[in-house]
Amino acid sequence: MIQLAASAVLSTIVALFTESCTMTDIRSALVALLYGGIMSCGVGYTTQILGQRGASETYSAIVLSTESVFSAISGALILHETMNTKGYIGCALIFAGIVISHIMPKKVKTGVTQ
Numbered sequence: 332m333i334q335l336a337a338s339a340v341l342s343t344i345v346a347l348f349t350e351s352c353t354m355t356d357i358r359s360a361l362v363a364l365l366y367g368g369i370m371s372c373g374v375g376y377t378t379q380i381l382g383q384r385g386a387s388e389t390y391s392a393i394v395l396s397t398e399s400v401f402s403a404i405s406g407a408l409i410l411h412e413t414m415n416t417k418g419y420i421g422c423a424l425i426f427a428g429i430v431i432s433h434i435m436p437k438k439v440k441t442g443v444t445q
């Protein structure tokens with residue numbers, strides 16, 4: 332809940348100095364603002380927190396690193412967006428990094444001093 336409040340307060344402060352909008356603009360977009368705030372922040376953050384509760388930090392970081400890949404794939408499938416070569420290479424590198432992190436044996440030495 333603190334994360335949600337901090338995000339809302341900081342975003343509002345930045346918007347006051349960088350955006351030009353009136354109360355009429357806010358009222359006309361109120362439904363969209365509430366939907367975006369509740370769904371993306373409220374439901375999104377809460378679901379993420381609940382999902383990561385039992386996962387290790389490493390696994391959570393690996394899963395979260397796939398966000399851009401899934402965004403690109405979803406954009407292509409749903410919105411018919413296209414990517415350039417750099418986009419495809421970036422997705423391939425992220426995916427390869429995830430696969431390598433799961434396949435490669437862990438080479439962690441614990442308790443060894445040199």
